[in-house]
Amino acid sequence: MSWNIKAKLKQTLKAEEGSIIKDRGGKATYLLIYPNTYHVGMSNLGVHNVYRILNERDDVVCERAFLPEKADLKEHKRTNTPILSYESQRPINEFDIIAFSVAYENDIPNIQTILELSKIKKGFGPKLIVGGAAVTLNPKLFERQFDEVITGNFEGSGSLPARSAIWTRDTEFGSMHLVEVQRGxxxxxxxxxAPVIYSPFKQFSKEEVVKAIDVGLPYRKKIGLIGGDVLGHKDFIDIAEYIHSKGATFSPSSVRADRINRQIAELLKISGHRTITLAPEAGSEALRRAIGKNIPDEKFFEAASLLGEHGIRQIKLYFMMGLPRESDADVRAIVEFVKRVKGQGASGKITVAVNPFVPKVRTLFAGERFAELNELKVKIARLKKDIGKIGGVMFKAESPVQALREYEWQK
Ligand code: SF4
Structure with missing residues (x-):
């Protein structure tokens, strides 16, 4: 057993607020594992929610574990140390139930790493259960490895908004208190x-959201509002104004261009935003309509202009490449689109981020093909060159090989 690892876990725990240490006596013991590092996992609202709900029960103790960082993995192997929980630094096999929360398919190999490192196998030792977004989308992937596969909401977690339950700086959204305003x-x-995983769509009431915000205000002055169409929440203006009235600011997890009006641009400005991310996904309006994102070009240009007027001059634009029935003209249209956005007040930095299209199981595009790797590489390289000519625009693209891996994981 490595004392270095134990010491590191204790130190991380000390830097947290909100973690729960419970006496185990006579209780069912759960180890909740997110199969990626602490830094990644602690920004996942699902982890916070399950942790909080389980620990609210008097007959349950729930502790957490994550995939060790690379250097720590070596230390685990060198010292023959299994995965340990953060709260009590107990080894994984001293828990009754090991519950994996899996948000992304790319994390599936890490499950194997964690179990192998700890010499845990289905049928021997603790019961293995799994849930989370990736599981709800594609439960078949998990049946072989787990005793129980949970799809949909974890028991008792559906009725109220999920929210941060532990606050730490050592995570991607460490400066925020996260609150779910919509599910799906x-x-x-x-x-x-998203609409497949979180179905039916649920919008939490203003009162429920405000309650969840209030819990976090003593810890953080920035509220991350989570949902698929946050600005479209029926009480968004009231929620945003409530946050400002408490001397705090907000950051929405999604911004649809067709939701931006003068009032919303003003609220974003008050919350201190300098950059906004929009997702046109396709450069041409026709292709955008074909993929179901019915937002006309003009809405994006109007949004860029309104945001620019409110001092928000940096815009990040997400596009997909290799979409079904995508033509060269559609790809070229991205360049014209970016030029128009730039001309509309986005005088600061524009970032264009391109992701290869990955057909996801159970979506309306489930049966579509993943584009040829070469075709993707050529299209991305050409687009990068053309975007480079605009000037003042940064270009980023996800590797097609990485996207292909994600596609293959689904099978
Ligand atoms: S891509 Fe479309 S369906 Fe998915 S979260 Fe955004 S608006 Fe909703």
Whole structure:
């Protein structure tokens, strides 16, 4: 057993607020594992929610574990140390139930790493259960490895908004208190898994959201509002104004261009935003309509202009490449689109981020093909060159090989 690892876990725990240490006596013991590092996992609202709900029960103790960082993995192997929980630094096999929360398919190999490192196998030792977004989308992937596969909401977690339950700086959204305002998305873009995973769509009431915000205000002055169409929440203005009235600011997890009006641009400005991310997904309006994202070009240009007027001059634009029935003209249209956005007041930095299209199971595009790797590479390289000519625009693209891996994981 490595004392270095134990010491590191204790130190991380000390830097947290909100973690729960319970006496185990006579209680069912759960180890909740997110199969990626602490830094990644602690920004996942699902982890916070399950942890909080389980620990609210008097007959249950729930502790957490994550995939060790690379250097720590070596230390685990060198010292023959299994995965340990953060709260009590107990080894994984001293828990009754090991519950994996899996948000992304790319994390599936890490499950194996964690179990192998700890010499845990289905049928021997603790019961192995799994849930989370990736599981709800594609439960078959998990049946072989787990005793129980949970799809949909974890028991008792569906009725109220999920919110941060532990606050730490050592995570991607460490400066925020996260609050779920919607579960899922009211739209149905053909490529998107969100409406499939979180179905039916649920919008939490203003009162429920305000209560969840209040819990976090003593810890953080920035509220991350989570949902598929946050600005489209029926009480968004009231929620935003409530946050400002408490001397705090907000950051929405999604911004649809067709929701931006003068009032919303003003609220974003008050909350200190300098950059906004929009997701046109396709450069041409026709292709955008074909993939189910029915937002006309003009809405994006109007949004860029309104945001620019409110001092928000940096815009990040997300596009997909290799979409079904995408033509060269559609790809070229991205360049014209970016030029128009730049001309509309986005005088600061524009970032264009391109992701290869990955057909997801159970979405309306489930049966579509993944584009040829070479075709993707050529299209991305050409686009990068053309975007480079605009000037003042940064270009980023996800590797097609990585996207292909994600596609293959589904099978
Ligand atoms: S892409 Fe965005 S707007 Fe479309 S369904 Fe997904 S979350 Fe909703």
């Amino acid at each position: 998305c009211p739209h149905r873009c053909r490529f998107c898994a």
